[in-house]
Amino acid sequence: MKKTMMHNRSRRCFLKTVAATGTAAVPLLALSSRDASAAKAEHLVVQYRDTPRNGHFCAQCKYFEVGESEDSNQCQIVQSPIASKGWCSVFHPRS
Numbered sequence: 001m002k003k004t005m006m007h008n009r010s011r012r013c014f015l016k017t018v019a020a021t022g023t024a025a026v027p028l029l030a031l032s033s034r035d036a037s038a039a040k041a042e043h044l045v046v047q048y049r050d051t052p053r054n055g056h057f058c059a060q061c062k063y064f065e066v067g068e069s070e071d072s073n074q075c076q077i078v079q080s081p082i083a084s085k086g087w088c089s090v091f092h093p094r095s
């Protein structure tokens with residue numbers, strides 16, 4: 001197995017663990033920016049949905065990056081597309 005494939009598998013397992021345990025995303029911050037942009041979490045892994053949960057939504061999250069339009073919004077952790085009123089299990093309010 002190539003080193004890159006092993007790296008991607010480890011990352012995927014890690015993201016699944018975060019999603020399953022509801023653990024804060026702090027360990028994700030330890031990843032280099034190269035790693036973070038190389039493989040963002042799939043919607044299913046982080047239980048992403050296009051609607052708020054308990055009054056929380058992406059536009060309030062520290063990982064949300066506002067785009068020029070709703071379609072170009074980005075998340076530092078989760079794959080696009082991301083809705084400003086969406087939510088996922090990695091949600092972390094801006095301080």
Ligand code: SF4
Pocket residue numbers: 048057058059061062063064065074075076077078082086087088089090091092
């Ligand atoms: S709630 Fe999830 S998808 Fe939305 S910005 Fe935060 S980390 Fe990204």
